[in-house]
Amino acid sequence: MKTAKKLGLAVAVATTMGLSSAAMAEEVNIGFSGPLSGGAALYGENVLSGLRMAAEEINANGGFDIDGENHTINIVALDDQYSPAQAATNAKRLVQESDVPAIFIPHSGGIFALMDFNVEDDFLVMAYTSVPTITEQGNPLTVRIPPTFDGYVKAFTDYAIENWGTKLAMGGATHEYAKIWASMIEKAWTAKGGEVVAKNPMDYNKSADFFTGVSRLVASEPDVMFVGGASEPTGLVMQQARQLGYEGAFIMMDQAKISEAANVVGGLEPLEDTVGVMPLSVYETDAAQNFIKRYEEKYGKAPGSEAAFNYLALHGLVEAMDEAESTDPTVVRAALSDAIANLKASKNPYEVIGVDEKGGFITSPTMAVVKDGEIVEKEF
Known part of the structure; x- marks a missing residue:
């Protein structure tokens, strides 16, 4: 079972809560590689804010269980400045140093770069991109989060x-x-x-x-x-x-x-x-409005789709780990569709109903x- 080790890296962005039950829990590191500097820095931060918000909620609620042991989530974030080559380097580092079972990445160039070795290196690519060919490659450990463009x-x-x-x-x-x-x-x-x-x-x-x-x-x-x-x-x-x-x-x-x-x-x-x-x-659903209110209270601004989609994706990923009682990427991927479908409405602002056979979230474009x-x- 892939279980993460704690990191002391200065570049890591750790999202943990010091609550009594969570304090003794073992951490599972989840990776992020995206633009955190340069012209696309706001875009990368918006994605990361959704992941942080989900991780803090999961940890504040006591984490999740794997084989009877309590676990919490730790987000380890690295800046790739939108560079596919740097994204690949970051992914190698995240796997080797942080033992991550999954890496969230919000640009297609980096996603394609990671798909060259993610099966061999045994980690899920959580792809925030609407490029249709991402899920046409047949990569069994790649999940596309938004609808295709x-x-x-x-x-x-x-x-x-x-x-x-x-x-x-x-x-x-x-x-x-x-x-x-x-x-x-x-x-x-x-x-x-x-x-x-x-x-x-x-x-x-x-x-x-x-x-x-x-x-x-x-x-x-x-x-x-x-x-x-x-x-x-x-x-x-x-x-x-x-x-x-x-x-x-x-x-x-x-x-x-x-x-x-x-x-x-x-x-x-x-x-x-x-x-x-x-x-x-503009969404008027209860799930969307509930998320918007909580996000605004936390960050002082309205959320975009980057935050909302990645927020629900991390909740779904952790639910899949909980249901599968494993962090093994292959096992988690197999459990992900049911986990997404079973998410509480408050955790699913876009009302995604599952994952299709090619690895794409099932939702409606607007x-x-x-x-x-x-x-x-x-x-x-």
């Missing part, structure tokens, strides 16, 4: 062409996930009869001044501009497009969130006529449009 591509394209026009300028990010998104939306756009009038991908992770790249897109006089990476730089790209006189619409890649981009640009007005995924804040200064849900 292929549905978004078609829905966003159809809505944009039908409502805003046929000329598209493409200004997405340069990381692997954004490249895949851009390739798919270009195909969908032209198949629908649209025209791509400009392409200028930009490094959202390193730059805050996008005027040069954005000006090239604006000069092509598009009806719609495709943008997207992490929410903060995406908001800056959109803001700078407006400052350069762009009055058209935006398609926002699902990694970026409308509500978070609005925080960057000072409200929804600059994001008028933007189509993207529906923010968690679409929203900014119209007249409000975020409006649209039929998907």
